[in-house]
Amino acid sequence: MSIGKLLVANRGEIAVRIIRAARDLGIPSVQVHSAADADMLAVRLADESVEIGPAPASRSYLDTDAVLQAARATGADAIHPGYGFLAENAAFTEAVRVAGLTFVGPSAETIRLMGDKAAARACAADAGVATVPGSGGVIVDMDEAGALARDLGFPVMIKAAAGGGGRGIRIADGAREFERLAPQASTEAKAAFGDGGIYIEKVIHDARHIEVQVLGDGRDVVHCWERECSLQRRRQKVWEEAPSTALDDDLRDTLCRSACALARSVAYSGAGTVEYLFEERTGAFYFIEMNTRIQVEHPVTEMITGLDLMAEMIRIAGGEPLRLHQEDIRRAGHAIEVRLNAEDPASDFMPFPGTVSELALPDGPGVRVDHCLYQGYTVPPFYDSLLGKLIVHGDTREEALRRLARSLAELKIGGLATTAPLFGALLPEPDIRGNAVHTGWLEHWLASGAMTSAQEQGGRAA
Amino acid sequence: MGKDIRSRIPGTFYRRPSPEEPPYKDAGDTVAKGDVVGLIEVMKTFHEIRSDVEGTIDRFVVEDGDPVMAGQTLAVLA
Numbered sequence A: 001m002s003i004g005k006l007l008v009a010n011r012g013e014i015a016v017r018i019i020r021a022a023r024d025l026g027i028p029s030v031q032v033h034s035a036a037d038a039d040m041l042a043v044r045l046a047d048e049s050v051e052i053g054p055a056p057a058s059r060s061y062l063d064t065d066a067v068l069q070a071a072r073a074t075g076a077d078a079i080h081p082g083y084g085f086l087a088e089n090a091a092f093t094e095a096v097r098v099a100g101l102t103f104v105g106p107s108a109e110t111i112r113l114m115g116d117k118a119a120a121r122a123c124a125a126d127a128g129v130a131t132v133p134g135s136g137g138v139i140v141d142m143d144e145a146g147a148l149a150r151d152l153g154f155p156v157m158i159k160a161a162a163g164g165g166g167r168g169i170r171i172a173d174g175a176r177e178f179e180r181l182a183p184q185a186s187t188e189a190k191a192a193f194g195d196g197g198i199y200i201e202k203v204i205h206d207a208r209h210i211e212v213q214v215l216g217d218g219r220d221v222v223h224c225w226e227r228e229c230s231l232q233r234r235r236q237k238v239w240e241e242a243p244s245t246a247l248d249d250d251l252r253d254t255l256c257r258s259a260c261a262l263a264r265s266v267a268y269s270g271a272g273t274v275e276y277l278f279e280e281r282t283g284a285f286y287f288i289e290m291n292t293r294i295q296v297e298h299p300v301t302e303m304i305t306g307l308d309l310m311a312e313m314i315r316i317a318g319g320e321p322l323r324l325h326q327e328d329i330r331r332a333g334h335a336i337e338v339r340l341n342a343e344d345p346a347s348d349f350m351p352f353p354g355t356v357s358e359l360a361l362p363d364g365p366g367v368r369v370d371h372c373l374y375q376g377y378t379v380p381p382f383y384d385s386l387l388g389k390l391i392v393h394g395d396t397r398e399e400a401l402r403r404l405a406r407s408l409a410e411l412k413i414g415g416l417a418t419t420a421p422l423f424g425a426l427l428p429e430p431d432i433r434g435n436a437v438h439t440g441w442l443e444h445w446l447a448s449g450a451m452t453s454a455q456e457q458g459g460r461a462a
Numbered sequence B: 001m002g003k004d005i006r007s008r009i010p011g012t013f014y015r016r017p018s019p020e021e022p023p024y025k026d027a028g029d030t031v032a033k034g035d036v037v038g039l040i041e042v043m044k045t046f047h048e049i050r051s052d053v054e055g056t057i058d059r060f061v062v063e064d065g066d067p068v069m070a071g072q073t074l075a076v077l078a
Helices: A012-024 A041-045 A064-074 A090-098 A108-115 A117-126 A142-152 A175-193 A249-265 A298-305 A309-317 A397-410 A420-426 A441-447 A452-456
Strands: A006-008 A029-034 A048-053 A078-080 A156-164 A167-172 A198-202 A208-217 A221-233 A236-242 A269-279 A284-291 A334-341 A358-360 A367-371 A386-394 A412-414 B004-006 B011-014 B036-042 B045-050 B055-060 B073-077
Touching (some): A006 A012, A012 A309, A012 A367, A048 A064, A090 A108, A108 A284, A117 A198, A142 A175, A156 A175, A221 A298, A236 A298, A249 A269, A249 A284, A269 A309, A298 A309, A298 A334, A298 A367, A334 A397, A386 A397
Parallel strands (some): A006 A078
Antiparallel strands (some): A208 A221, A208 A269, A221 A236, A334 A386, A358 A412, B055 B073
16 A cells, blocks of 8 residues: 555645655655645645645644645645644544545554543553653642642642643642632633543753654564754754763663653554653653654754655555564764744744845754755745755764754845744853753743843844 | 824734733823834734834724834824
8 A cells, every 4th residue: 555646734844844755756746735825835846735724824734634635636646744734633644534534644543642641641651651740630629739739849830631732731839829820721721622631740950852653564663762852942842962971871762762662552653742840850751741742853864864755754654564673773973953933033933924035054064954945935824934944964963053053044035034033142142052952941041131142143044 | 194003123013912802992082102003023022013103093004914014104193
């Protein structure tokens, strides 16, 4: 049941990435797009394109029927969802299967299980993976939850079971605040996700975010080592690395094995990521969630392993067994990715859509740019602000940092404000050079006004 | 020649703070400088649009949920 034609149900840089992987496998691609995206790079690169609706994502990229209709009309027999949009929508995955098409990703059951963050926690615990101390599942009784929160010790996080990716999270610093926030969080979760279920977790202070890439074929699972993504703003990652310098080989081995154990326990199929908080002080790691899709930061793993994760997940969806044994997956050197968003770091990361007046991309040894830009392209205001990712690789982390500095100096995106100046300002920081960071580090650094020097140098990438 | 209220940023225009709530302003309402007349969603973030003119709103020329370009007129004053 190998794939004959692949429909790309996404946009932006990840759509370009999928088309390239498909083409490398000899598979033609169909790019669907909204009316606002008719001139995006992925449309230009794909073998065919189909307009599936107007600008709002709810009436185009999230319109299940329109996507399936485009597949039928073009004879595509498989659908790649990328990340976001329909990537972790179990009902869509099921509809794809019912339509007789192949979904590039895990089963609807796995997506549903891991999408329910409380159920995923229980699943991880069953697989022997440590979870953040908290309520075992969804909170039923608010009084009991209050007592549990006091036992855990404040602050505690209140999370939406249907949330994930940093959405639907509140932090209560004390009992009174908990009593106020918990019902509010439930009401908001109901409104935002259609499910008011909430659960609570102890806050792990100064934790690092470390995640493990896995590949499974429904029978076996291998890991492709870890990534560290501790630099975050508003719970969104902005800088990712592989490997994590915070782990020694024993801890790395334990962490990667635990991710495989969880993926194996659900007979995982496709590319997935198991996310953890790592408490450096104690050496403890705690499961947060499993993402059942390709992730934005997958290239850092590709850079240290030499694998093409996108191609591997397409092969698996096409029915091929895993081509890799664990011992074949070696890592070499160090990779760093920074996210280039159309946001102005000099004015509180205000979104900055517009037209690309000039484009010069860095190049040379150890440099890769995954992006969706061309000169004259107008970035529409309707979607995520991610324009692309600058990824560098070196034999050592020091070499990767030097290549990042060189690449940022070579990069010019005219006509837009981008987050590139943020990374230029971060590079000289001793904590960045030493990777002495945690998930709260960047916001604290930004709040201290440390971006000011970058603003003085001209916050917009010229 | 009536005055109008424009959006300085491109995005999707919303006339209500949330789908369950009433519109910020309706045709016939008076506006003062600084009054919020709607929201613009740009790249998944929401920004309040404030009037920099005063008077009575004759009509909105952009529907709730419609895309707008930077500088586009949202409402015309009587």
